[in-house]
Amino acid sequence: MNLRGVPLYLPVLLAAGLAILPTWYLVFGSLWSADPGLPGQLTSQNFAAVASDPTLGAILFNSVSYSLGAALFAATLAFLFAVALQRTDAPLKRFMTSSLLVSLAIPWMVEDIGWTYLLSPRIGLYNIWLGQLFGIGNSFLNIYSIWGLIWVMGISLTPLAYLIISPSLSLVDPHLEEASLVSGARLRTTFFRIDLPLALPSFLSALLLCTVISLEAFDASAIIGIPGRVWTLTNSIYDQTVQTPPNFEIASAYAVILVAMTLTLILLYSRSIRISQRYVTVSGRTGRPRTFSLGRYRWIVAGGFIIYLFVYLVPILGTLIFVSLHAFWNPTDLPPITLANYESLLIFPSINTGIVNSAIVSVTAAVATAALAFFLSYSSTRRRSVIGRSAELVASLPLAFPTIVLGIGLLWALLRSPLPIYGTIWALALAYTIRYVPIVSRFLSGPMVQLAKELEEVSRISGAGAATTLRRIVLPILKPSLVAGAVYVFVVSIKDLGAAVMLTTGDSALFSSALYNLWTHGDELVAVAGGILYVGVLSGALLILAIVLRVDLFSIMSPEGRKAGPAT
Amino acid sequence: MRRKAVGTSAKVAAIVVAIVVIAAGGYYYFYYLAAPPTQQVTLKVYGSADTQDMQTVLKDFQGNYSYITVNYQEFTPPTAFAKITAELAAHNETADVAFITNSLMNPLKSAGDLISYNSTQSANYPPNYHEGKGYFATAILLPVVFSYNTQLVTSANLPKTLNDLTNSSWRGKVIMHDVTIGSTGTQYMLSLVPIVGNATFTAWAKALATNVKPTLTTDTTAIANGVASGQYSIGIVTYLHDVVRLQSQGAPIGWFLPQEVPLLTAPASVGIVKGTPHLAAAQLFEDFILSKNTQQVIGDTAVRFVAYPGLTAKYSISAVAPNEMVVFFPTAQVSAQARAWGPIFRSWGF
Numbered sequence: 001m002n003l004r005g006v007p008l009y010l011p012v013l014l015a016a017g018l019a020i021l022p023t024w025y026l027v028f029g030s031l032w033s034a035d036p037g038l039p040g041q042l043t044s045q046n047f048a049a050v051a052s053d054p055t056l057g058a059i060l061f062n063s064v065s066y067s068l069g070a071a072l073f074a075a076t077l078a079f080l081f082a083v084a085l086q087r088t089d090a091p092l093k094r095f096m097t098s099s100l101l102v103s104l105a106i107p108w109m110v111e112d113i114g115w116t117y118l119l120s121p122r123i124g125l126y127n128i129w130l131g132q133l134f135g136i137g138n139s140f141l142n143i144y145s146i147w148g149l150i151w152v153m154g155i156s157l158t159p160l161a162y163l164i165i166s167p168s169l170s171l172v173d174p175h176l177e178e179a180s181l182v183s184g185a186r187l188r189t190t191f192f193r194i195d196l197p198l199a200l201p202s203f204l205s206a207l208l209l210c211t212v213i214s215l216e217a218f219d220a221s222a223i224i225g226i227p228g229r230v231w232t233l234t235n236s237i238y239d240q241t242v243q244t245p246p247n248f249e250i251a252s253a254y255a256v257i258l259v260a261m262t263l264t265l266i267l268l269y270s271r272s273i274r275i276s277q278r279y280v281t282v283s284g285r286t287g288r289p290r291t292f293s294l295g296r297y298r299w300i301v302a303g304g305f306i307i308y309l310f311v312y313l314v315p316i317l318g319t320l321i322f323v324s325l326h327a328f329w330n331p332t333d334l335p336p337i338t339l340a341n342y343e344s345l346l347i348f349p350s351i352n353t354g355i356v357n358s359a360i361v362s363v364t365a366a367v368a369t370a371a372l373a374f375f376l377s378y379s380s381t382r383r384r385s386v387i388g389r390s391a392e393l394v395a396s397l398p399l400a401f402p403t404i405v406l407g408i409g410l411l412w413a414l415l416r417s418p419l420p421i422y423g424t425i426w427a428l429a430l431a432y433t434i435r436y437v438p439i440v441s442r443f444l445s446g447p448m449v450q451l452a453k454e455l456e457e458v459s460r461i462s463g464a465g466a467a468t469t470l471r472r473i474v475l476p477i478l479k480p481s482l483v484a485g486a487v488y489v490f491v492v493s494i495k496d497l498g499a500a501v502m503l504t505t506g507d508s509a510l511f512s513s514a515l516y517n518l519w520t521h522g523d524e525l526v527a528v529a530g531g532i533l534y535v536g537v538l539s540g541a542l543l544i545l546a547i548v549l550r551v552d553l554f555s556i557m558s559p560e561g562r563k564a565g566p567a568t
Numbered sequence: 569m570r571r572k573a574v575g576t577s578a579k580v581a582a583i584v585v586a587i588v589v590i591a592a593g594g595y596y597y598f599y600y601l602a603a604p605p606t607q608q609v610t611l612k613v614y615g616s617a618d619t620q621d622m623q624t625v626l627k628d629f630q631g632n633y634s635y636i637t638v639n640y641q642e643f644t645p646p647t648a649f650a651k652i653t654a655e656l657a658a659h660n661e662t663a664d665v666a667f668i669t670n671s672l673m674n675p676l677k678s679a680g681d682l683i684s685y686n687s688t689q690s691a692n693y694p695p696n697y698h699e700g701k702g703y704f705a706t707a708i709l710l711p712v713v714f715s716y717n718t719q720l721v722t723s724a725n726l727p728k729t730l731n732d733l734t735n736s737s738w739r740g741k742v743i744m745h746d747v748t749i750g751s752t753g754t755q756y757m758l759s760l761v762p763i764v765g766n767a768t769f770t771a772w773a774k775a776l777a778t779n780v781k782p783t784l785t786t787d788t789t790a791i792a793n794g795v796a797s798g799q800y801s802i803g804i805v806t807y808l809h810d811v812v813r814l815q816s817q818g819a820p821i822g823w824f825l826p827q828e829v830p831l832l833t834a835p836a837s838v839g840i841v842k843g844t845p846h847l848a849a850a851q852l853f854e855d856f857i858l859s860k861n862t863q864q865v866i867g868d869t870a871v872r873f874v875a876y877p878g879l880t881a882k883y884s885i886s887a888v889a890p891n892e893m894v895v896f897f898p899t900a901q902v903s904a905q906a907r908a909w910g911p912i913f914r915s916w917g918f
Contacts (some may be wrong), residue, residue, distance in 0.1 A: 036654055121740070122798055122799050123799045242646045242647060242749060243750055245907065246653075273808075327815055330797045347620055349619070349639075350642070383895075415654055415657070422655070488858070502815060506639065507639070517642070520644065521786050521789065522790050522810070
């Protein structure tokens, strides 16, 4: 069945063209001898400058070790949680699962700021308490180090890793376990010889995805890495743009290196997903696997849950609220409680405009992405032409683009092209649309493949035109997946900082960039108050979305959920 | 009699009506027809002064010029510089006015991004308060000091000289502005060279990097906040206004200058950006900021140091640091060299 009346090629080519725009200008910028908009010539000097940078080795080492370390930490902790929550009779399981998922709604930037008040040398509350308890001084822990970065990023990624790993443990075919037990193996042996190997591919998938996300993430690298002089690729890109004068061309060269690394990891991740699919053990006859009894260790595991909550989620939010109620921060000599920081939020125009802009940008990006991804996905599953496949491949390029890199690429593009959207919120909406079209098209491709072509053929035989068939048959069936994709884009774009720091001006400030601006400009406690507001606004928006659209937000945030797509 | 009375009343009424009509017509003429049209203008200012500190001044300005709306956008000086240069180069809309430290005004002028304007207020300021050809004029002074946490550092162990700061006992306890990015920190350090001598400076800076390894930050206010919180004992390249603001809130922070170092003061200047479509409004803004009345407002607002000479204000250098010798920095030469010095400082271990 082909809907030849519909000019599908137009949106598909548009998606491909949009993907080419930042890619082309990023490569161009890395080979241009001057900053965006300035006259210059093509040169390899930028890469030569990067290669001759004596700190390049440290930057690459830090990037790899930090992202791998954080991913390993997150995947291991998530695996332990998945075992405890999915396969044991530990108490507080439902509460713990909810807590893990709630933490997904906290923007990383806010979390990172919270950690600085807990783990800074001398003034970090954990350091002070540890010093008082054990007499080990007040600088035992130092967040401004590679270990700090690994800790912060690892614990932030744990809920995401949990969402990837937990299905592999909850969907194990119980017949395999029964066969093991019947063969004389003990429960513990069955777990280690049957369940663990089956969960290993998911563990590796989580490891790879968390590595990619850590490598791409700008938030922790900026808030913790820069003050600690822990240079990674993302904060090195940013650092080049705040030099006097800025070095956008060197930043672009670093960005190309980062893209090469993320591309490699994404290819590895795709391969790991394919391998993990060989381990599928769910069949129509499958029931739930058995629950292991922990006996007297039940409450020890529950204690682990509580420690996690009281080391991470509760103190982060509690500390931020407490800190935001002071005119300045000195934990050993606290000033009186005040709401001045919240009052100050009203003074900064960027906060007010940031909230409105963030909403407009995220909604626009969500709608535009869903529309383009729909046509891209439809074209790739229904029309397997060479042009369609090529366009799809090109449109997938931004998958390997961290948002800060996309920001740099678009900055070059908008400053050199006649497209009159530089400095407007539409530049950001464009950035997020480009970034998330390939992801949302993958949301849709699964349900699209499952959609029987006969439905469209029946519609056509009944006299409906191509557009009517799309509108009356295809779209209604795919609506849940489209909504899920749009909500996913809304959530990830409203939390993003990478593209925002590159593309916003005062008029187009987003909430995230406005807070980061306050943080870096010395208005730290106002930024903290803004962070609390940020969590509140985001949670409220998500709650409203969940109610209005009747979607399960947590399944949307799960990469496994995205891969499979909601049931159609 | 009756006819005469009616005639008089009619005359009086006619005269009153005539007066009202003439008055209304005159009002209409002078205020609507003869007066120049006041088209609403939005003036975009990229500034590094805190938005909070600028609120009163901006409100006053808009009170005086209701047809001008000031869109004040706060950036760190390097970010403001980066945005203006990139946006101008790409022929995109950018700021009408820049209001940042001279450490970035000098490069903006060198890049040809400012236009010359001799403010009507210039005559009230000494020649070194405005750029020779009128490309920018000083509106606020930013004295730079060394700060210390009064709970962690007693007056007895307060460093007396630059060399005292290189003692390894300060390792991990000192924060300073990032000297590797060519901005204020770099230019402050380079401005010390002619004061202490090249050899002494080089030895000191290298020892500071090696022995103390200061934490570097791209934000000057973060230095004062870090010292006040107790995270750091000493802050290098701290703005005095940040120290005074925190002191007024009760924070345990003080300031000092090593014996060799005068009160190096960075002027924050106003300059009109090339190609502004709102030239008249930009000129009005510059005149307004430099006027004595506005300077008085600035000087009495917590916390900014006024530039207007001889003004008695709560926050003037003469009121807060009366005994210090003020030396302006950076020179245009220092600003021009700063970029090249970033990697040098990095190679020294910063």
